[in-house]
Amino acid sequence: MYRQPGRGRVLLLVFVALSIFLITLDFRSGAEGPLARAKEWSIAVVAPVQRGFTTVFRPVGNFFSSLGEIGDLRGQNQELEQDVRRLRSENEGADAILDENKRLTEVLDLKESWQTMDAVAAQVYSNGAGNYNWAVGIDKGREDGIAREMAVISPEGLVGKVVQVTANEAQVLVIVDPTAAAGARIEGPRDTGTVQGQGAGLPLLMLDIGKDADVSVGDEVVTSGRNRSVFPPGIPIGEISRADVEGGSPTMDIDVDPYVEYRKLDYVSVLLESGPAATAQEDR
Amino acid sequence: MAVTARSAGRSGTLGEIGLGRVAAYAAMLIIALAVQSTVLAQLTILGVVPNLVLVVIVVLAYLDGERVGVVLGFFGGLLLDLQLEQAIVGVSALLYTLIGYGIGTVRRLSTKESVWTPVLVIAGASAVAEFGYASLSIILGREWVGLQVTAKRAGLVVLYNTLLTPFVFPLVRRVANRFRPERVLRW
Numbered sequence: 001m002y003r004q005p006g007r008g009r010v011l012l013l014v015f016v017a018l019s020i021f022l023i024t025l026d027f028r029s030g031a032e033g034p035l036a037r038a039k040e041w042s043i044a045v046v047a048p049v050q051r052g053f054t055t056v057f058r059p060v061g062n063f064f065s066s067l068g069e070i071g072d073l074r075g076q077n078q079e080l081e082q083d084v085r086r087l088r089s090e091n092e093g094a095d096a097i098l099d100e101n102k103r104l105t106e107v108l109d110l111k112e113s114w115q116t117m118d119a120v121a122a123q124v125y126s127n128g129a130g131n132y133n134w135a136v137g138i139d140k141g142r143e144d145g146i147a148r149e150m151a152v153i154s155p156e157g158l159v160g161k162v163v164q165v166t167a168n169e170a171q172v173l174v175i176v177d178p179t180a181a182a183g184a185r186i187e188g189p190r191d192t193g194t195v196q197g198q199g200a201g202l203p204l205l206m207l208d209i210g211k212d213a214d215v216s217v218g219d220e221v222v223t224s225g226r227n228r229s230v231f232p233p234g235i236p237i238g239e240i241s242r243a244d245v246e247g248g249s250p251t252m253d254i255d256v257d258p259y260v261e262y263r264k265l266d267y268v269s270v271l272l273e274s275g276p277a278a279t280a281q282e283d284r
Numbered sequence: 285m286a287v288t289a290r291s292a293g294r295s296g297t298l299g300e301i302g303l304g305r306v307a308a309y310a311a312m313l314i315i316a317l318a319v320q321s322t323v324l325a326q327l328t329i330l331g332v333v334p335n336l337v338l339v340v341i342v343v344l345a346y347l348d349g350e351r352v353g354v355v356l357g358f359f360g361g362l363l364l365d366l367q368l369e370q371a372i373v374g375v376s377a378l379l380y381t382l383i384g385y386g387i388g389t390v391r392r393l394s395t396k397e398s399v400w401t402p403v404l405v406i407a408g409a410s411a412v413a414e415f416g417y418a419s420l421s422i423i424l425g426r427e428w429v430g431l432q433v434t435a436k437r438a439g440l441v442v443l444y445n446t447l448l449t450p451f452v453f454p455l456v457r458r459v460a461n462r463f464r465p466e467r468v469l470r471w
Contacts, residue, residue: 007351008349008350008351008354008385008388008389011351011354011355012350012354012381012382012385015354015355015357015358015377015381016378016381016382018358018377019358019361019374019375019377019378019381020374020378021374022362022365022373022374022377023372023373023374023375023378023424025373025374026372026373026374027372027424035366035373038366038373039366039367039369039373041366042363042366042367043366043367045314046314046317046318046321046363046367049314049315049317049318050318050321050322052318053318053319053322053323054322057322057323057326058326125322126318126321126322126325127321127322127325127326127333128321128325128367128368129317129320129321129325129333129337129364129367129368130333130335130364130368130371131332131333131437131441132368132371132417132418132421133368133369133370133371135368135369135370137321163369163370164369171369173369173370177370178426178427179370179426179427199433200331201330201331202433263325263326263328263331
């Protein structure tokens with residue numbers, strides 16, 4: 001009686017129908033709606049377990065990866081001490097310039113630079129669960145002032161933007177995701193275009209650069225802040241690794257090697273004055 | 285204990301399935317998802333992470349039959365879909381529902397007990413899941429990175445999932461045996 005084949009088939013039909021209903025619902029309702037709330041719950045349920053695993057296993061992983069480096073440590077330490085002395089003296093000069101910059105920014109009514117924006121530091125506790133989505137979970141959320149569309153950076157450069165917030169966590173869509181894009185500018189020729197992700201391990205694509213642009217491999221690409229982009233201008237994205245002109249195309253084929261390493265992300269900063277706050281300012 | 289299970293089973297579906305079993309299976313799915321997105325996300329094979337949630341679903345469908353496969357497939361897939369902001373909700377749910385049913389049916393058809401059967405079943409299910417997900421994403425209008433990347437990624441997921449099976453299978457079977465209603469004597 002327990003293994004009546006007919007009942008399995010009915011169950012199958014019910015759940016297949018339910019899945020198709022959900023797919024339709026997903027297409028019909030936008031960023032808000034019942035599915036957005038279901039996502040928030042699901043993230044909030046799994047997050048404590050993920051954070052537990054990260055707390056326990058990250059130190060273990062770090063221990064093993066640093067075992068191989070012990071030999072270099074003494075030399076590295078000496079170099080770092082020298083760097084600290086040099087940076088300390090440079091820093092005093094930089095402080096004065098930063099003050100001056102801030103004063104001038106206020107005088108000229110310019111948009112605030114990302115370097116001086118209020119930011120919240122957060123730690124990455126999870127990577128996206130699959131091979132088709134490149135997002136990370138961070139351990140700060142709505143209660144720390146984080147909202148959707150805020151820009152996220154790491155010491156290396158641009159990480160991505162916040163796409164989902166719960167009370168104490170947020171999900172960050174990393175720039176390498178195929179659905180992620182950012183307005184970008186090539187330092188040097190100052191041509192602007194858009195960079196788009198293709199998945200971790202693949203370079204970013206830079207679109208809309210005319211074939212006459214004076215682009216060379218190794219040029220740095222930064223955010224442009226244009227086109228109502230959520231990213232403030234000037235955040236480093238990566239370096240151009242390939243720039244080709246193909247046949248009759250009016251634009252160049254450009255690959256950008258992103259600075260952000262998806263699997264190695266640890267500490268990041270969320271720029272609280274970017275995203276919705278910044279676009280509101282633009283509307284003024 | 286057996287007596288209470290039997291009487292509860294007569295009265296309703298939930299009694300038949302067992303509340304502890306529901307909780308245990310749900311916990312296994314959540315732990316699988318957490319491990320996959322934290323520990324295993326740092327231990328990739330050429331940048332590819334395995335799909336531990338799928339492995340758990342397939343093992344349980346293989347052990348418990350197509351009805352458990354369908355239900356776990358749906359909820360496991362849904363759990364994955366809901367975690368990913370950019371994912372279309374329902375795609376993994378649909379795929380894993382079908383896979384769960386398929387595995388449950390295959391289990392009934394295969395007569396010989398072999399150590400290799402679960403491994404082969406996982407490999408096959410992983411291939412179906414990967415290519416199915418890519419195909420459905422394209423049909424539903426998502427950006428696609430090309431056949432070569434998809435094929436390489438799918439191949440690595442199949443390999444990684446298969447490598448995990450010898451560790452996951454006995455673990456999941458132990459939990460499943462512990463919570464299976466006592467009145468159902470299968471073997």
